[in-house]
């Protein structure tokens with residue numbers, strides 16, 4: 449397989465659950481060595497799209513190629529190259545957490561170091577606890593570890609940081625970034641804009657089963673602003689007199705008004721992306 453072919457290419461995907469059209473012509477791609485975040489409101493079709501890409505569901509129409517293969521027809525060799533962390537994990541094992549992780553690693557030819565992963569995600573702190581007794585956040589950490597332990601070429605993470613405390617969330621982000629740096633394609637869904645701002649190389653915003661916008665975070669923000677007759681200028685004021693910021697802002701606002709424009713001061717980063725998402729949802733409603 450060539451690394452210049454995207455790890456995931458979904459085109460014009462459609463899927464209905466009875467009368468509910470969950471995917472309605474969805475296009476989605478994910479590159480090797482990059483983190484792609486799939487964003488959208490509840491019920492947008494994110495989990496359904498991932499289920500099609502992991503071969504759990506067969507789309508009604510369109511095509512999906514994962515590592516060059518049709519996931520619905522792919523065999524065990526393909527599945528070993530794809531890691532999956534699904535919502536609620538389905539982890540009901542009566543085995544201790546670390547035992548299950550070691551077992552998961554033993555199924556792969558070249559797994560990551562179990563002790564390193566367990567330590568990084570704090571799994572060693574509850575390694576002897578039976579899986580069915582784990583808290584929600586502990587279960588999430590174990591599910592993430594199991595998804596990545598086989599050093600997959602592509603990994604799907606459905607809301608990986610949901611239910612995790614801030615310090616573990618930070619460690620998870622570091623782990624995900626490191627994984628992408630080694631060439632893995634990471635596809636994640638999240639509702640947390642900080643995850644996106646801190647992690648994603650590209651985003652795909654979906655609603656009602658269709659892609660509304662895609663590209664890098666900056667591209668999605670600037671394309672959206674350009675479409676609304678707006679532009680974002682980033683600047684740092686240096687050597688500013690203490691207390692003169694208000695007067696300077698007022699001067700800049702009147703200067704913008706001279707050109708028929710309005711100056712808005714934005715919060716930047718995650719906050720900008722969140723307001724773009726809200727605008728896109730509103731426009732689509």
Ligand SMILES: Nc1ncnc2c1ncn2[C@@H]1O[C@H](COP(=O)(O)OP(=O)(O)OP(=O)(O)O)[C@@H](O)[C@H]1O
Pocket residue numbers: 465468469470488489490491492493494495496497
């Ligand atoms: N098994 C199912 N049977 C019927 N309808 C379903 C089923 N699974 C999902 N749906 C519907 O399909 C649509 C897409 O659901 P999906 O779970 O893919 O959304 P999502 O973007 O992952 O949402 P969330 O952010 O809440 O996890 C929703 O309208 C949902 O109610």
